Amino acid sequence: MRNGSNRYIIHVSWGFGGGVGTVIANLIEYQLAAGYRVGVIYPVREDKYDVSFLSRFSGEIDCYPVEMRHNRVRQLRLSQIIGLPIKRLYRQVCLQNPGLDIVIHAHNTIAVGLLRDISKLPLLVTLHGINASKGVTSQWVTQGIAKRLIRSGFKMNAVSHQTAEYYNSVLGTMEIIPILNGTRVKNNTVSRSQRPPSEKFRIGYLAYLTDAKGWRHLFDAYASLDEQYKARINLTFAGIGPEGEVSALQNSIRQHGLEGSVRYIGYVENAGDTLVPSLDLVVLPSASEGLPLTLVEAIAHGVPILATRVGGIPEVLIEGVTGYFIERNPIDIAEKIRILHDDERLYESLSNNARDLYTNKFTVERMAKEYSRVYDSILMCFKQ
Numbered sequence: 329m330r331n332g333s334n335r336y337i338i339h340v341s342w343g344f345g346g347g348v349g350t351v352i353a354n355l356i357e358y359q360l361a362a363g364y365r366v367g368v369i370y371p372v373r374e375d376k377y378d379v380s381f382l383s384r385f386s387g388e389i390d391c392y393p394v395e396m397r398h399n400r401v402r403q404l405r406l407s408q409i410i411g412l413p414i415k416r417l418y419r420q421v422c423l424q425n426p427g428l429d430i431v432i433h434a435h436n437t438i439a440v441g442l443l444r445d446i447s448k449l450p451l452l453v454t455l456h457g458i459n460a461s462k463g464v465t466s467q468w469v470t471q472g473i474a475k476r477l478i479r480s481g482f483k484m485n486a487v488s489h490q491t492a493e494y495y496n497s498v499l500g501t502m503e504i505i506p507i508l509n510g511t512r513v514k515n516n517t518v519s520r521s522q523r524p525p526s527e528k529f530r531i532g533y534l535a536y537l538t539d540a541k542g543w544r545h546l547f548d549a550y551a552s553l554d555e556q557y558k559a560r561i562n563l564t565f566a567g568i569g570p571e572g573e574v575s576a577l578q579n580s581i582r583q584h585g586l587e588g589s590v591r592y593i594g595y596v597e598n599a600g601d602t603l604v605p606s607l608d609l610v611v612l613p614s615a616s617e618g619l620p621l622t623l624v625e626a627i628a629h630g631v632p633i634l635a636t637r638v639g640g641i642p643e644v645l646i647e648g649v650t651g652y653f654i655e656r657n658p659i660d661i662a663e664k665i666r667i668l669h670d671d672e673r674l675y676e677s678l679s680n681n682a683r684d685l686y687t688n689k690f691t692v693e694r695m696a697k698e699y700s701r702v703y704d705s706i707l708m709c710f711k712q
Contacts, residue, residue: 333363336425337703338392340369340414340434342407344379345568346536347621348435348456350600351487351509351695353381355433358696360388365428369417369439371396380597392417408469411441418449431703437473446480450710452702453477455486455504457618457639458494471498478503483706488619488640507702508643509619510695513628513686514601529561529669532607534599534622535614537569537577542613542636542656547577549661551584558589561669565592566603600625607631608675609668613656617641624690627682632675634664644690650682 337359339352356366367390370379382391394412414432421430434440434453455474474495477484484504486492492506531550535541543565550563565577574592581590596603600621604610610626612635619640626633627644633651635641645651652664668675 333365334427334429335703336365336367336421336428336430338367338369338390338418338421338430338432340412340432340439342371342412342436342438344370344381346456347509347619347624349381350511350621350625351456352435353384354510354512354692355696355699356385356389357512358692360385362696362700366390367392367421369394369412369414371412390421408438408466408473409442411444412439413444414440414451415445415447415449429707431706433699433703437470437477440473440477442469442473442476446482449482450706451477452483452485452699452706454507455484455491455495455618457487458491458616471495474504475499481709483702485702486618488643490640490643491618505702507695507698508640508690509621509624510690510692511600511621511624511628511686512692529609530607531561531563531609531611531665532566532603533564533611534566534596534603535612535620536567537565537573539573540615542615543569543573543577545613545656545658545661546611547580547590548658549665550590551580551586552658552662553665557666557669558586561589561665563590564603564607565590566594566596566599568595600628604631605629609634609665611635611654611661611665612641613654613661614638614641615656619643624686628686628690630679630683632668632678632682634661634668644685646681646685650678650685 341348341352344352359366368382369392372393372395418430418432430450432449432451434451435456437453440446440453478499478501485507486495486504487507487509489506492504496502496504533543533546537543577592581587604625608631610622610631610633612620612623614636615638617639623633623635623641623644627650633645634654635645636656637653645653647653654661654664
């Protein structure tokens with residue numbers, strides 16, 4: 329094993345959508361470079377389920393796909409109860425690799441499940457957001473799993489201070505610690521001031537296409553702009569979503585005659601390296617969030633952000649420093665867009681501040697080192 333490391337990190341996730349997959353990929357990349365051995369446990373399901381990022385690590389990591397009983401899980405909604413067979417796979421790995429220091433890093437409570445046997449496991453569970461947009465039953469089960477983990481002495485962390493504070497308050501504990509999401513800058517952004525004046529101002533929405541994420545608010549804000557602004561500003565929607573939402577966006581583009589200035593490009597792989605560097609502004613009018621990696625990727629490239637004051641967003645969006653908070657209404661969003669488009673001096677200040685905040689707070693190296701310290705603590709307790 330490289331660098332003589334005896335550590336084996338096995339990441340577990342029920343899904344890799346949104347920023348979860350990117351965070352896991354960033355951790356895997358760092359851990360491989362540090363000489364760790366890495367594995368991933370994930371379910372194989374009939375529905376859309378993106379595991380394409382695993383191909384980036386082909387031959388470097390161990391994959392443990394778990395076949396699911398599709399109909400039973402979907403119809404009875406037992407996924408949170410069932411979880412994944414973490415303990416069985418852990419024992420399998422132990423038998424095949426005696427002497428390794430193994431840590432199981434689960435990235436959602438649903439992967440752990442409410443009824444699975446998880447006793448005597450070196451386990452860390454990361455909360456990537458607050459389960460507030462789902463049904464009451466789903467919230468109850470999530471909290472039930474978290475309570476079980478805390479009572480059993482397992483380590484838990486959240487990706488933002490706000491998420492950690494929420495669950496600590498709900499569960500009556502102080503055990504859940506914040507470890508902020510981090511990302512890596514691979515492509516440099518060409519500053520707006522360095523581009524030809526003729527180039528259009530480019531706005532991006534990179535999120536799941538649902539009402540909860542607020543794509544309609546952004547679309548309506550753009551549609552309300554004067555023609556002179558539309559001639560100078562482009563808007564790109566990136567991300568998957570329910571068929572009805574995708575059709576609604578495409579129909580809205582046609583009905584408003586905006587085919588030349590608004591586009592929907594669907595899922596973009598490695599958007600933080602490919603799409604984000606080409607943007608001038610990222611807008612996210614969400615109703616709830618954890619700590620959106622899209623916004624972290626934006627400031628990493630010096631791209632100012634407009635977003636709602638929810639979840640962990642205030643940790644990456646500092647009012648008037650890296651962007652501006654918006655209300656979930658088109659009037660406020662359109663006004664903030666005009667301000668950032670018109671005031672180039674303000675824009676450059678926000679852009680420079682964004683890069684500085686990323687460097688000081690949101691690098692992969694900082695995130696991965698904090699996780700490594702938690703892994704150390706888990707292994708120390710596990711061996712006693």
